[in-house]
Amino acid sequence: MNEVTLIDADTIASERASEDTTCGHLLETEPHIYRNVAGIRIEEFTGYLLLLIKQSLNLDVNKQQREDFFSYSKALSSLRNRISSVRVTREQDNFKVVSSYLSLGQLVETYRQLIGGEDDSASVPPIEVVAKQLGFDQLQVPYNINTQVSSILDRPTLEAANIVTAVLSDRIAKGLSVEHVDVKLLTDYDAGQWQELVFTIYVDLDSQDANKQWDSILDEIRAKANRQGNKTVIDSLSQKIGVHFRWKVSNHV
């Protein structure tokens, strides 16, 4: 583990903790002042959190720790989006951002403790490695991969997953409106005790078109696997790979 990095992170965290107290005080006493600087402060804060995440990729962290900090990364992206919208919308929404900002302070502290904790040697490959294994480094849409998936990636399953990614990439290149893709390990503990590597594809389509695309992609995946003719890969595709679609749903009363 890189001690220098952790010491640096500690120093930054300590400084930020002091600033947090000041900001919290300002929020109570001078909200109109704080409101004006909230956006800038959060930009600083998110920059700091990103730095921590980036540093942690080089640290020897265990499986659970990695899962946790990628969840934090997701929360961070969400907050960044909110910051962008808040700046051009209602002024009072800044208070919501400030609230998120302060709770993120606690989140960073938890995270800092995690990467400073004991290593149990149950480390998993960094997200970049898993993404590359799955062919996602070439995918032209945003994605989120839970690194737990590496535990199911034996050779046939990886090859089956690559077929899915290849078909998906091709469809995206041909205009399929995919907003983002999540990849995770689905484990059922009490209903059969099985595991699947699940791709959840979020599309900007209505349910009818989404189901048509879903069926069509499943057909193409199966056909591609059959053409390759490797039985163990075909079996893995059936047994261990989930391809799910999510689409736009209009609420109804």
Added chain:
Amino acid sequence: MFNPDAFIDVSRSFSVSGRNEAEYRTATGRALYGVYLIAREELEARGVKVKVSDPTRRGEEHGKVRAAFKQGKFRHDKVSQRFSALYNLRYKSDYDLDATVTQQDVLHALNYVQYIQDAFAKTLFKNPPSA
């Protein structure tokens, strides 16, 4: 004998806007269990041994039902993937307290269920089981 369709009816009744999250979580689980039980009974009636007599191993029936749509006479990739998606939603609804389960999730679950039921009626279980 209880009709599992009633579980799906419960799910539909909870799928409207304005319900609370506990109801949406319940609706997702009932949607899965409704269609799972229908599948289990239909498969068993057609000679696929999916039922387990030992009550302590009842969970294995889920795996057997899923396996029946992954390979063999009743293999159906599209149905299998809708089941997978339902289990995914069910897991989120029953176990993941950090997640937020919404009406959107229930509506997706019911769409998956409808697809499976249509496939049952039109192809997989179109013909009645032979006596």
